[in-house]
Amino acid sequence: MMMKKNLIILLVLFISGVQFAFANVVASSLQPENLRCEYLENPIGLDELSPRFNWTHKATNAAAFGQKQTAYRIIVSSAIQILHQNRGDEWDSGWVNSDQMQQIEYKGKALRSDRYYCWKVVVKDEKGVVSAWSKTAFWTTGLLQQNDxxxxxxxxxxxxxxxxxxxxxxxxxxxxxxxxxxxxxxxxxxxxxxxxxxxxxxxxxxxxxxxxxxxxxxxxxxxxxxxxxxxxxxxxxxxxxxxxxxxxxxxxxxxxxxxxxxxxxxxxxxxxxxxxxxxxxxxxxxxxxxxxxxxxxxxxxLLGSWDFAKMGGELWDAxxxxxxxxxxxxxxxxxxxxxxxxxxxxxxxxxxxxxRLFNEIKAIGIEARPDGSYRVDMGVNFAGWTEVDLRGNKGDKIEFEYSEREQMDQTFNLHSAYIIGAAGKGTFRNRFNYSSGRWITIRGLKYKPQLCDIRGWLVRTNFQAATNFECSDTLQNWIYDKVKWTFENLSIGGFVVDCPQRERLGYGGDAHATCETGMYNYKLGAFYTKWMQDWRDVQGTESIVGDMYDLKFARKQVMSGRLLNNGTLPHTAPTYSGGGGPAWGGIVVSLPWFVYQHEGDKRILEKNFELIKGWLSFLDSHTKDDILQRFGGDWDFLGDWLWPNATAQGMNNNKEETLCLNNSYRVFNLRTAAKIARAIGKDVEAERWGQQAEHCRAAIHARFYRAADYSYADSSMANLAAALLAEIPPADLRADVMKRLEKDILVLHKGHINVGITGGAILFKLLRKEGRDDLIYAMTSQKDYPGWGYMKANGATTIWEMWEKDLPGHSLLHSSYLYPGAWYVEGVAGIQRDPGAPGFQKFLVRLPALKATSLVWAKASFDAPAGLIKTYWERKGDNLRLEVTVPPNCTATIQIAEADVKNNIKSSDYLKIKGFKNGYGLLELNSGKHILNLNVIDKLSFRKL
Incomplete structure (x- = not known):
């Protein structure tokens, strides 16, 4: 009996000790989550031999600050049972002392075809405390060799x-x-x-x-x-x-x-x-x-022939x-x-x-017309599938015509049909094609359909949304929403089409207008990696314009333009066709650099380096005395495209202003390529391209500069922006040229935009870089022609191809003017990349340079590659409230007027005043949610910061 009591006492003491031990275990401040492999969640069929791992962190205490990863350990196993034993039989990285959580390469055993691999990660926090293991993630390999x-x-x-x-x-x-x-x-x-x-x-x-x-x-x-x-x-x-x-x-x-x-x-x-x-x-x-x-x-x-304005639709015979x-x-x-x-x-x-299918769209109205047809209003312009329940007699042919213009039954020959079978009823539904438009004209029905008989869905690539944005200006919110909706309708099949109804081509020039908008609003690492492979595939072949089956455009009787086997690029990928100019092919330099800045992805620079070298070499072969010369056919040397009233002025490929813009763009390409080369250790090329850029800069300035009004070539908004972005003006003239651009926007065009696709992408890139939110806001606030507000006033539900609405043959759902989408996140919400730290583990927050009467508040949540960033700011009189959420293992730098910093802010463990420069204070914020209430002394707090 005494022995049993002693055993019970010992057991109680043991249990109490265990409880005491557990009570004194310090929990980690971090928990790894959102595991990705090659940007994808649990992908199957990868053929990458050295896949890369990414994750972010959840703070175990959301109210705490300063959570930081100091080490990580990844294990990869061939079976889930092995992984559950915390063994990595394929790879165990061991403890790596690093805060890195993006683009970490697999370095284990050689991968085998058609195999399952599971993985997880554990980290140490800022105090060295080990976190719990992440949830299990996996990937499977595809067939890794062609002979598989x-x-x-x-x-x-x-x-x-x-x-x-x-x-x-x-x-x-x-x-x-x-x-x-x-x-x-x-x-x-x-x-x-x-x-x-x-x-x-x-x-x-x-x-x-x-x-x-x-x-x-x-x-x-x-x-x-x-x-x-x-x-x-x-x-x-x-x-x-x-x-x-x-x-x-x-x-x-x-x-x-x-x-x-x-x-x-x-x-x-x-x-x-x-x-x-x-x-x-x-x-x-x-x-x-x-x-x-x-x-x-x-x-x-298929109805149609999968050609320009002949994409057609589908015929189903029941x-x-x-x-x-x-x-x-x-x-x-x-x-x-x-x-x-x-x-x-x-x-x-x-x-x-x-x-995938997204956003079920329901018909909002049906009109019975005198000719026996029915006109269905879907309420919104969209590219996707439609589904219509039908009744009739066997053999009845029901026809559908799709239109994005209210006054037209059919635009761009988009049409489908359904033949009723013996059952007397059926459902038309797309399968291997899609339509684009807002209105559907139905012919052949003997009764008026019901609204519930007709449905639609957006079709797009299944990337994840990253951002929500809203501000106090309803027009800006409208533009932001319509830009995103349009981008989604264009993102079909792993690249961005110019328009989903007429061409479905992947224009490089249009990509400048969409890519940073895309990256700031969606998770597009895999999407753009794939599209860059498409550009590598098409290099060496000229573009073609015209009838795809006209042999005068044949490439040795192959319909993709002439195969030149040099660094030339067609204007679209992977689709070859279409017109363009140097800024179209030049996307192969810009896009990898933008992805690298956004994702911290060096591999995209390395994989496309030879592509970039080839393209710049091709341009060199058409350069004389450091000036790029006009080359190609009628459609191969376009500059800006579809600026206001462009069609009345004719094509611009033979004009002096186009030569100036394309030369400035080439210098922008050279400067970007030099940064790429430097980032991946290609110092010889970096030095060569940097010197080339300076020589060409001087030649462009000597030939095109107009000293009388501090402008270039035709003094256009596009050429001023291109020259400034490419750093063409000498340092002592740059401010004057920038002032001339400001005059062009605010005075000469009364706050309106006067550029098109490529010129607009260049202009907005420049103004975002310069912090000229006031100039962007002026252009996006106009409610008359030309501008986004004019589209809203004319009932647009998507962004148009041209600033004009009623010119026939042009699309009302297009990639032309989507460039404000990046500014709302970067400029208005103030979430910006840190140029010195790609990938957003370090980022900047800069309040917009706007008058107090412009915007009162703005908020955004941005699921960046390194974690969820949130900003909210609001102004009431002289008071400014700023909220910034910095993800775990990240830091933010905020720039605020010096007087406001000195009057309102004191350093702490998690918010440090790094110093003062040029009238501004730099604040460094560690992870956590920070709330700053400022009594604004410096009325210039919202100028360029």
Whole structure:
């Protein structure tokens, strides 16, 4: 009895000791979260041999300050059970003393094809306390070597006839049956197609992706998508079915010898009994595309020819439906054998988010018209899918016309149709194409449809939103919302199209107007990494303009312009076609640099360095006496494009002002390239390009400077901005040239903008850099022509191609004028990159240089690569309230007038006055939520800070 009591006492003392020990354990201030691999959350099918890891932190005490990572440890395992034991059998980084949490390269065992890898991270905080492990993340590899592909490309024997108004091809079905002894543990299917595709297993569609794969230069490459199909398989007979959509397979610039002008597909899967096969395990079966697959025409076909203003739509014939075409029960006796093809294409993983449906859009009005048609108002201009429930007699053809103009039934030949089957009812729904517009005209119905019969969805790449912004000015809020909505409608297929209805081309010049807006509002690391690969693919080929099937534009009878095998670039990627100028190809220098500044991604600089060298070398070959000369055809040397009243003035490619702007832009390219070279240790090129920029700067100034009014060339807003951004004026003249630009905006044009796509992107980049929020605000506040307020006054729901609304043939949903989208975050909300610390672990907060009567308050939350940043400021009389949330493991620098700092602020452990310079105080804020209430003494607190 006494022994039992002693045991109980000892047990109680032991438990109490454990409780006491746990009570005295100091919790870490940090918890790693938001794990990403190659910018993606748990990606499958990556073919990157050295993937990179990113994470951010959650503060375990949201009210605390100064949370900082001082070390990290990453483990990567081949199985979840091993990872749960905190063992990294593939890689254990060990403790690394560093605050780095972005772009950390995997340095473990060589990766193998078609394998599962899981990983997690643990960190030490500012006191050296170890955090809890993060949640588990994973990625799977794709087929890492070209010889891993054993499947064959297959399709049908139908070839596209470009002489037809509408495509002559039916979107084909393909299928393969096979047997399994038991339900498998692992089956990853890799599928690449030229043309869109959908995948089905045993009658079930795999995944929610649509319009797959991402758009790619099909003269060189096809992207494969990985699908986990293990759960859809079962013991016994199974069927894998693929539905191909014609789409990009017949795009003129992609026509090439060796590849049929028809949709084709290659796919394979290795099926294992175990979920995580051990090394050396052989699959129980390999299913791959070959001549044994069967094919049959589907009820769907492309209307149009996938050409300029001929993107068309889709025709569905319900009388051709086979309900079980993708199921085991389907009778294949009337199906044909697939045709094997041998295109010479590189197979690469699709390392960008797929397309998805967003924002269900409901019809708001239906008008019955005298001609028997019905006009449907969807309430908003959008690019996406529509779905309409229908009734009628067998054989009735119901037609849909799409328009972005209220007074027109159809714009840009966008139309679809549905033929009623024996059931007497059905639903039209897009599958391998999309429309763009606000109004739908329906013809052929014998009754008035109901609002609930008609639905729409935005289609876009499935990147994540990063930012919310709002301010006291309703017009600015309208512009911000419409810029974002327009950007989303243009981001289809892993690149930004100029317009979704007429061309669907990836213009480099337009990208200047969209890319920083995109980065400040969305998570686009994977998106822009993919688009840069597209630019590498198209280098060496001239652009083409005109009929894609006119042989005078042929590249050795291949429809992508002349293949020159030098550093030249077409004006669009991956699409080749379209006009442009040096600022179009020059995106290959600017975009990698912007991504590097935003994401801290050196790899994008390294991967594109030869591309940049080639482009600058091409420009050098057209330079004389340090002045870039006009080159190319009519559409190859454009400067600014679509400035106010541009169409009345004609094309600008042969004018002196265009030569000036393109030369200034070239210097901007050279200066940016020198920074890129310096960032990756290419000092020889950095020095050469820096010297080139100075020589060209002097030549441009000597030739184009107009001393009488401190301007350049034609004294235009575009040339003034380009010269200033490229640092053309000598230092002693820069202020005068800047004053001349200010006069151009405020006096000569009464606060209105007077530039177009490229000139506007340059102008807003310059003014953001200079902190001239007052000039940007003047232009964005105008309510008459030209300006964004004019669009609002004229009922716009998206941003137009031109400042003018009613010129025929121009788009009302376009990439032209999206450049204010970056300013709202960077200028008004004040969240800015720190030029010396890419990636936002260090960032700047600068209040806008605006009068008190302009804006009263603004707020934003920006999910930056390093964590969630929030700002809020409000002015009431002489009082200024500023709230800044700095993410864990980050610091912010705020610049405020010196008098206000001295009057209001004292240094603390988490807010330090770093010093005073040029009348300003620099405040450094550690992580946490900071609230500053200032009694403003210096009335210039909101000038350029």
């Amino acid at each position: 592909w054993k499947a064959k490309w297959i399709g049908t024997n139908e070839l596209f006839d470009p002489s037809q108004k509408d495509c002559n091809l039916s979107d084909p079905w393909l299928r393969k049956t096979f047997f399994l002894q038991q339900k498998p543990g692992k089956a990853m299917l890799f599928l690449a197609s030229v043309g869109y595709h959908e995948l089905y297993v045993n009658g079930k569609k795999i995944g929610e992706d649509i319009l797959s794969p991402a758009v790619t230069d099909h003269t060189k490459r096809a992207r494969y998508v990985a699908y986990d199909i293990a759960t859809a398989l079962k013991p016994g007979k199974n069927v894998i079915a693929i539905w191909l959509g014609t789409s990009w397979s017949i795009f003129g610039p992609y026509v090439t010898t060796g590849r049929p002008n028809t949709p084709i597909v290659i796919a394979q899967t290795s099926i294992y009994n175990r979920k995580t096969p051990v090394s050396g395990t052989k699959p129980v079966i390999v299913v791959q595309t070959d001549e044994s697959w069967k094919t049959h025409a589907s009820p769907n076909k 009388n051709k439906e086979i309900s079980d075409w993708n199921a085991i029960t389907c009778n294949e006796t009337k199906w044909s054998k697939a045709i094997v093809y041998q295109p010479n294409l590189i197979l690469s993983a699709q390392t960008v988010e797929p397309n």
